[in-house]
Amino acid sequence: MKYWFKIIACSLPIFFIGFYKGGADRLAIYLMGLYMIVLLSVFLLINKDSRFEKNKFLLPLAIFTLASLIATFFSPAFLTSIEGFLEYFAYLIFFIALLLIKPDKKILLLSVFVFCVIELCVCFFQVGSPRVSGTYEYANFFVLPLVFGFVYSLNLKNKILKYSLMTLFFVFSILTGSRIILVFILILPFFLFKRKT
Numbered sequence: 001m002k003y004w005f006k007i008i009a010c011s012l013p014i015f016f017i018g019f020y021k022g023g024a025d026r027l028a029i030y031l032m033g034l035y036m037i038v039l040l041s042v043f044l045l046i047n048k049d050s051r052f053e054k055n056k057f058l059l060p061l062a063i064f065t066l067a068s069l070i071a072t073f074f075s076p077a078f079l080t081s082i083e084g085f086l087e088y089f090a091y092l093i094f095f096i097a098l099l100l101i102k103p104d105k106k107i108l109l110l111s112v113f114v115f116c117v118i119e120l121c122v123c124f125f126q127v128g129s130p131r132v133s134g135t136y137e138y139a140n141f142f143v144l145p146l147v148f149g150f151v152y153s154l155n156l157k158n159k160i161l162k163y164s165l166m167t168l169f170f171v172f173s174i175l176t177g178s179r180i181i182l183v184f185i186l187i188l189p190f191f192l193f194k195r196k197t
Contacts, residue, residue: 003104006101006103007104007107009103010097010098010101010108011103011111014112014144014145015112016031017029017136029087029090030086030090032094036093036097037093039097040096040100043097043100044100065088065089065092068088087140088180091144109148112148112149113148116149117149119136119142119146119149120146120149120169122134130177131178140178140179142176143173143176143181144180146172146173147173
């Protein structure tokens with residue numbers, strides 16, 4: 001039960017944002033952030049010995065977060081900047097939860113892959129529009145399933161299918177015109193590079 005609970009708990013935000021008005025309502029991202037904070041808190045209370053594994057990619061992620069926070073406080077449009085930072089912070093908490101809770105990576109990715117492929121098919125009909133957003137109403141949140149689809153494609157054995165899907169997921173992520181793609185560029189190394197033992 002604990003095994004599947006981790007997978008369900010960590011994949012829930014991906015579906016929630018898609019089903020809750022496609023993420024168009026900012027409340028969706030705030031609820032996702034709150035959910036992940038509660039989930040993390042409960043997990044850390046139950047597993048007091050949980051900790052981050054040493055990883056060289058944590059430093060640039062920490063620097064980026066600190067720089068974003070400083071830029072937010074000194075921004076002329078303070079309220080708008082706070083909203084943007086909270087959006088980024090919700091994504092950050094989501095990935096911190098993945099790093100701490102450690103659900104089975106292959107099963108987690110597989111659980112959302114079919115959803116990702118359906119969204120990818122919808123994208124083809126949106127090429128030429130200002131922003132690609134799949135069935136979502138807000139392109140920023142749509143990057144989330146695309147990146148998970150990209151990461152899952154790394155596990156495919158068929159090289160033609162593997163690199164074709166990776167290219168499509170990456171291209172459509174760029175076509176969303178989303179600033180969140182910068183966050184995922186920082187996050188991807190956690191999935192792309194295995195820690196040496």
